[in-house]
Amino acid sequence: MTATFLGTPAFPEAAKRALQDTQLRANLAHATATIRSKRAVVVGERPDWEELRLAGEALKDQVLRHLDTYLVQLEEKVTAAGGTVHWARDAAEANRIVVDLVRATGETEVVKVKSMATQETDLNGALETAGISAWETDLAELIVQLGHDQPSHILVPAIHRNRAEIREIFLAEMGKVGEPAPPDLPAEPRALAEAARRHLRQKFLRAKVGISGANFAVAETGSLVVVESEGNGRMCLTLPETLISVVGIEKVVPTFADLEVFLQLLPRSSTGERMNPYTSIWTGVTPGDGPQAFHLVLVDNGRTTSLADPVGRQALRCIRCSACLNVCPVYERTGGHAYGSVYPGPIGAILTPQLRGIESEIDKSLPYASSLCGACFEVCPVRIDIPEVLVHLRARVVDAERGGVPSAEELAMRSAAWMFGDHRRLESAQRAAGLGGRLFRRGRIGRLPFPFSKWTDARDAPVPPAESFRAWWRRTRGTRR
């Protein structure tokens, strides 16, 4: 079963709490504004950006619509190159496979490079239960792990921590699990990064087992791709004797040449760089170079449920760049934790309810965690129409409550109470109402379900503004495209 952060309240409740945390809001606002402007510069540099997006969208759609064929091809190529492919129906099965593989090596510790898939399955928890220590090696993941915390952003999971907090965590925790931080450690990014380097160095050098995810898996050749910045990925992929890569079944791309599209879309959208510092691509096992045992674990864990929904399946195109988080006004104000899942922000609002279903209160409320402003679609490198999927999922939530009208009403009231409980949120709602009205007329996203339909009523939400929310956001926040 997919990990739900324990005790996570439904989105409006969690959002309300986060809104009170001024430190979190300040960190988030600074971080998202910084990445937004970096992204805008490097995206603006590419005259063919829209062509790249269209190619990326089509390539991913082609894979998803023939996923069985591409996965079988991938399996064949990985196997031919000396790797072993495992299949997992759900998180528990994926974790069991990995635990068994690690046990077979006789090792009791592994080094890990940041992977959304293993966060989703809570692999670290499963390894710990099995008596295996899993060391997270991304600086941000290390901060999260040492702080006994949850990630709050796909790309910068410790975005909610500032330098003083990180220093405290390093001083208190590093010594418990390895090389301690120097007692005179200054709260300065360079010194903190140096402490992380020293702390992890011995772990890398002695590691016998590495665990990774993958950004892409090439069906044509069986090659896997990991995109990173710090070099911890290279350490985990190169130095151990055994490498285990846990990969969602939707990560496939058709051919090696197609990487020319994704290796442009991803770094520019994600970190706002022309290229990230390191990209590793490997195919099975290479004699005399790197791990001599390679395992690929292909994970479903709800993806086929999303695939079965012709509207919702576009969420599986996601390449986890996090651009949609950085432009989302709701995310910026609430932070990642409010979404109660490893996938926060707009992508989380459409992916989590599809992967986990809409049974729980938090998952039911996620499709409402948006003002439908459309900024997420505009920045998405694979053109996922997030507002369309949100509206579609809201309809499903309402349908699921069929026969329980009071419950749907309650949902509406809760959502409305949250939106109208703060003047800024109210303004968002009013602007969204203007947009909602237009969307309604154009019919682009179809029927706006109750309770969102209330926003289209001019009596409830005053006169639509002359400027659309999207235009306002772009003007005031400096995002382009």
Added chain:
Amino acid sequence: MAAYSRDPAVSAREEVLGRIRAALADVPPDDEVPIPRNHQRTAPPDVDVAHLFAERVADYRATVHRVPAGEVAATVAAALAQHGVRRVVVPADLPPEWLAASEAEVVRDDGSLSASALDALDGVVTAAAVGIAETGTIVLDGGTAQGRRALSLVPDTHLCVVRTDQVVGTVPEGVARLDPVRPLTWISGPSATSDIELQRVEGVHGPRTLVVLLVD
């Protein structure tokens, strides 16, 4: 979440593939998504590719030296000395003349050096397979004079020699030159992190110093 059937006779592979086929029931068998490939493949004709490469690599705060072939040895020697590299590891097939002028102790990799042994060395000199100008990227593929991946990873200073005829304009041109069967490492500047308050710090786990020699 949907309750999955757990028929022990059905393997996870068969079940996942079966679910995928069931999920795609709406997709006609002859379905084929047209892929628009209208993005740029080459740099505009007026771009000096070698110049752009040098500029973009330098943007990442790597050091770039553009030198004629006759000056490689002197430049390597000076760069190693400048970065305090006293013991340098090189792939077994690195041209010996590249290090002819250096006073650093040279360790030729025979494949037996452990990660800890590599960690005790100060630097590494390698060649490259491809350079990509527009992104300032160097790609190593384990081919001639590049060695295994650990060599260019563990020592703290990486000096990489790229010939101008290895430099292409764009990412599509770079991908087209690469052999996917080889282990590929794309390097765009020294290792870096922005994980603390989004402030960029060069140098985390990979080499903290990257020096590129672009040889005409």
